[in-house]
Amino acid sequence: MSENEIPKQYDPAAAQEKWAKFWDENHFFRPQTANRKCPQNSAGSRLPSAFCVVIPPPNVTGALHMGHALNNTLQDIIVRMKRMQGFDTLWIPGVDHAGIATQAVVERKLFEEEKLTRHDIGREALVQRIWNWKEKYQQRIIDQLKGMGCSCDWSRIRFTLDDVCAKAVRHFFFKLFEQKLIYRGKRLVNWDTHLQTAVSDDEVFHETVAGNFWYIKYEVCRRQTADGSEQTIDNFDKETADVGLSRPQSVAESSGLDGRSLPLGQKITEGRNVCAVQPDAEGSGVNSVQHSGGTGQELQQGIYQLSAHCTRVEVGTGNSTPDKCQSEVSDRNGYSNSNAIKQRSRQYAVGSDNTADTIDGGQQTEEKSAAVCCLPSAVIIATTRPETLLGDTAVAVHPDPETALRKATDDLKKRLAAAPEKEKNALQTELESVEKRFTDGTLDRLKKLAEMAKNGVMLKLPLTNREIPLIADVWAKPEKGTGCVKITPAHDPNDYEVGKRNHLPMVNILNKDGTLNENAGQYAGLTMKKAREKVVADLETAGLLLKTEEREIELAHSDRSKTPIEPFLNDQWFVKMESLAQAAIDSVETAELSSESGQPSAVSHLIRIIPHRYTKSYLDWLSEKRDWPIGRQLWWGHRIPIWHCEGADEAELQKAFAGRKDISWQRDEEGNGWRICSQTEDLKADAVPGYQLIQEEDVLDTWFSSALWPLSTLKYFEDDKSDYERYYPTGVLITNRDILTLWVARMVLAGQFNTGTKPFSEVYIHPKILDKYGEGMSKSKGNGVDPLSVINKFGADALRFALAYLTTENQDIRLTLDFECPHCGTAVEQTKKNRILPRVQCPKCKQDFRTQWAEKPEDKALPEGVMVGERFEAARNFCNKLWNAARFVLMSLSDESSKQNKDTDNPVLFLNFSEYSPLEDKWILSRLHTVIRNVTDNLEHYHYAEAMRTLYDFAWDEFCSFYVEMVKSRLNDDFEREKAQSMLCCVLWSLIKLLHPVIPFVTEEIYQRLTEAAGWFELTDAERECMASKTDKPESLSVAAFPVANEEFIKPEIEKQFAVFQELLRAVRDVRASRNIPPKTEISFSVKCDAATSKLLEPMKPYFASMARAKMQDSGGKGLTATVPLAGMDLIVDLSDLIDVPAEMAKLEKELAKLDGFIKSKEAKLSSDFVQKAPPNVVDNERKGLADLQTQRQSAAEALAKLKAAV
């Protein structure tokens, strides 16, 4: 093979295509026991241990992104290593149907392209379209995985909706059903109105949106007494008076408002000053009084002590300007009252509805009774969702507001005391406003309301003709809002609980499509959005809307459709979690590992979660044991295997299903029908003679089938259970932390429930890929990156190596990526602005290029701006470095001089490694075996970054920069050549095997060329030992034996000796560089050192010549020299006429100062307690260090003196 045949740069694309096909066609990735062509298979009769990994099946929603690239790279590294280590290895690939997500994508596309909804085309047609989508993307995903080099057994691709998975789902469901762990009930669910399905809590995310806070008045209309009779509000009011509460004339009363309210916007004026009563910022119904004259006086809900100079009250809207100050009280509806209040000092009680219930016409009084003299005639609530009032069935107030308020203030005080400085202000403000409620009348008012609630007061529900009770319930927090809260049990999770506690009716006002139903009366048919607008407008017209505030709201959104969630009362299927969750809790290892027990946990019955800190979130989530809602009102998924049967009696069922063990039935909760569950097949409508069976419409939550993934991929529910028996439990599950609970926990519980055994021994949670802003990548943000773009630019190996190199224990992976302009090659920064654009203009050459978002033909026609990043570049460079090292080895094997003595083109090399071998041979073998040991250990503990760094440093800095450079001179020596060639091959061979799990393509390419170039596999046992491999030539590197460290080759003293050479070489090179000695000029130097070092350095002489163009002399230079004091030796470089004496002296002086500093600190250390308390070996080290420094200092001083003398 000549040099011409090996390109200087590795071509990833060609290698990828070639070897992916080769691996695939030769079935290297099938398990050994399945006729795989590999040496291990025929080698021994003993069955190797099994190692299995199931892929976290990517969703068929779309193509793979960087997160998948990471996930699958990390899996493949482990899988390939295990395979090479001789395990019977199986990695099962597959994809997930991802129910909601996929249906959503297809529906969205359907609507965008054809303006059709799923109801327009029907269930069958939609499902067909989703299947088409699935076929397309499954293929794309598999191609991507193959393109990345993933070594899955492609003959075993599973899809969560295929027959095997369907069977698994049926069996699991049936078993749960039989054990009465499945039930159906009316539950409040997160309703996605767009997809028209319930989604689980985990599929909901919260997003801050601009919203409003509306204050709405609910008027008291009547009271229901204990005997059931009703009293009108008039009676009620009278009665209050009767029980001794004096009720002075109120402004509102005298304004003709029937004594009910003094609405918001009321202005209190004094002289020429106008005070406007306004709601406060928190929307708690608090008022402030603004003096037109200047500073506002904070006016809280409750009793007001007006300042002496406030003489008038004006009730009205902002229409009244300060200078139009009128002596009247008017409300926003235009009522007015000219009966001005003249008293100079007054108290006002402003209710929770922000209205003044009473205005004490009397003198300033201390009587509390005056403050509570009147019961409120209306209740004000604040809401962010006014349209839901149509479904209100109560308004709640706390039964014991005083205690609750006190507790709230106490809690706040505690929090304030413990709070960090920056939060204190906000808490203080909050505390003050809550504390005020004790004195400003709020509390009194709430107490009255609580009393009224206990007495059965009814309120008029605005905009309807319904009446709803005022109830007492602890959910109403007196410190929040107005202290009263509307209760909408069918549309709010908390209200639902309140409703259940108080036996309130649950009025559902929502249709499944998000429009209002007949319960909404005149609003029926409107969307929630439209209904809100109309409700607000109507409230305003009716004078019941007191105030609107702008407010940011955390709104629940569906993760799938990205539309707002409506809490909605619906029939739902649930799995009882109590026992299942407990089993999953008990399966996990909770204790932290001791460092020495780093054994794979295959022996343990427990699952180990790595990194260990995730164990807590796993356990916390499971320990809530919240029942699992499993029904989805979708068309894409496993249909729930339940058939409803009305009217039959049990005997008829028994007769119809006699002898059938695969059928089970239960009464439904209402008790008038049967639920029949079938384990194996769909039931016919007439399966029970005389009755019609109707299959459940809903499909199962995607995670229901995903939970069975290890079981369905290993065919646990099939007749032939051999895969299950051989590979279950699987070795490790490698996944993202986002789905630790959703998926991992459920796999554990499903595994335990079905088989009584854990599904995997270890769970490795890998980091997340973030963009340069530290944000997670997502489609909606547009910051996602297609791995193919990186592969196209840098190659799959570079992608894999870079990702593995970045995979550390506790930090997410931040990728800074730029577009590369295809026109001029400029790196164009990816910004938040341009990352969502289909085309971007290069700021330099002003030409456009397309991005991954290009859809339109005119955009697609542009050349692509690929993504570039320094990490991938560095990894690409590494692959190329390895490639060129191999190129050198291949060339050295084939050069003419080495062929002379061979009879064939395939020289058989003999590795004469012995104790007489040169230092560098012993050194590189020692380093190699150390690296093998460390890499193996790191990978087995998922310390990817550490393993990569070890390999990178060894390959680049040790093998290439030292060993290869040193070998060059030996290759020219007839006696040394063969040994050098053998050792080169040996190390390269082990190195590419070590690297193969990470960068499979380039290593396979090298391997194939190497085996072609050299018939050097006919090795002696000793040679094989050196090569850390006992395997004969396999067809593919992917099935070669992974190197095994041999401790005998690891020799720390050799490495130490070699370090002396390295240090000296570096120093010589430094002298050259820092003295600007021309590269072609040869220099000579000598070393002042002890005999042992001298002996050691003797054979290294040629290397100083070849690696630093420096001649090592036996004795010091004759002329002027540069002296570099090193540990244990002095480097003396003969500079003669090259020397710049002043510069040299300056260097030495600097060196002296530096050494003095070190010496001083060491001396101080050695004269302290350190000597007594530190371990002896540490002290010895320090002493030796000090001695070395002193020697160095002396050398420097002597050299300096010599130079001085010469001047």
Next chain:
RNA sequence: GGGCGGUUAGCUCAGUUGGUUAGAGCGUCUGGUUUACACCCAGAAGGUCGGGGGUUCGAGUCCCUCACCGCCCACCA
């Protein structure tokens, strides 16, 4: 509100059970087409390890505390 992670060179990050003078890549600077590699080689500059306390003979590493950044869960009338 509960939990978790982070803060080390201009940038992105390593740093094992505490132990000589804290590392890498990129960037910067100097010099180089030495026959594997310019996707390269040789060398250099650059760090009070977020602040403050403490434990210790010794702290980037352990403890306390403060500050800031990020993530997850819960809640929000």
